[in-house]
Amino acid sequence: MPIDDRPDLAAMIVPLGRALVAAELPVLRRHNLSMWAYAVLLALEEEPVRTQSALAQAIGADKTRIIAVLDDLQERGLITRHPDPTDRRARLLSLTRAGRFHRDLTQNAIRLREDQILAHLDPAQREAFLAALHTLTTLPAEEFAPPDNQD
Amino acid sequence: MPIDDRPDLAAMIVPLGRALVAAELPVLRRHNLSMWAYAVLLALEEEPVRTQSALAQAIGADKTRIIAVLDDLQERGLITRHPDPTDRRARLLSLTRAGRFHRDLTQNAIRLREDQILAHLDPAQREAFLAALHTLTTLPAEEFAPPDNQD
DNA sequence: TATTGTTATACTCTATAACTATA
DNA sequence: TATAGTTATAGAGTATAACAATA
DSSP states (O other): OOSSSSOOHHHHHHHHHHHHHHHHHHHHHHTTOOHHHHHHHHHHHHSOBSOHHHHHHHTTOOTTTTHHHHHHHHHTTSEEEEEETTEEEEEEEEEOHHHHHHHHHHHHHHHHHHHHHHTTSOHHHHHHHHHHHHHHHTSOGGGGSOOSSOO | OOSSSSOOHHHHHHHHHHHHHHHHHHHHHHTTOOHHHHHHHHHHHHSOBSOHHHHHHHTTOOTTTTHHHHHHHHHTTSEEEEEETTEEEEEEEEEOHHHHHHHHHHHHHHHHHHHHHHTTSOHHHHHHHHHHHHHHHTSOGGGGSOOSSOO
């Protein structure tokens, strides 16, 4: 009765995500970063962010969720948090040089770990896998919304 | 400084998993199943399971986590839960005919939903993606454990 | 004494509501 | 009044500890 004989997509992806996180948490711990702190450093790398709410949304967190994270990163000199002169309610967030350095160091270690896992795929498969992942993750959210015709 | 220019693997897979779950929860809800209940029905399909602990472990849950789920499925006549005659501490778990039917119905709906999402990949990419996923998810847990050489 | 299943409890994570300071 | 950030509170989900039945 099933359409084809593959396991459910989510039944593969979700456990794989859990396993990846479990594999990477020790790396982050050695670099004194929580998963959220690492996500913040990655999100700030692209460009400085103008509000904490926007940053939170960008990494899929609640705005209240990241406040303690930002406090800690600021205290450690990895990010700066200045009131926006044009609207002093908002906080301009950016990486310090130390923050950028620490982020690169950590990301290299994370990538090494991921490359060890990806080494189980032959090069062609690996390329296709990463390409497909990229395609799916950059899909607009509407593509995941339920269609009008339910079921 | 990064090794290559792909985004972090976990940074793609975890959000993709979340998006998939969000896309599939409405389907499950229409079939009156929670994600855990659906996982239980899928795990029981393969073969009857001899203990609840084994079942819990198979789907990545705590043994205490699934008790209420089993209570509900049993009450609805979708599974049976009999004491093992050879060791009356254990409970033999299996699907009823109604359970199997309901599972197939639900899984078909889930697969349809997933196929809509996978339709964004061209056929070759889609095949490679599923094959790679299968390879990675069937990897023994040790492959995800940290290597001796830390960092 | 050890194990299966169960219940009760505590803990973690996350979201909600209420507050302040700016606008 | 509306919004950004913050704090305090409550809720969901999960794991831990304690218990009863069986081995």
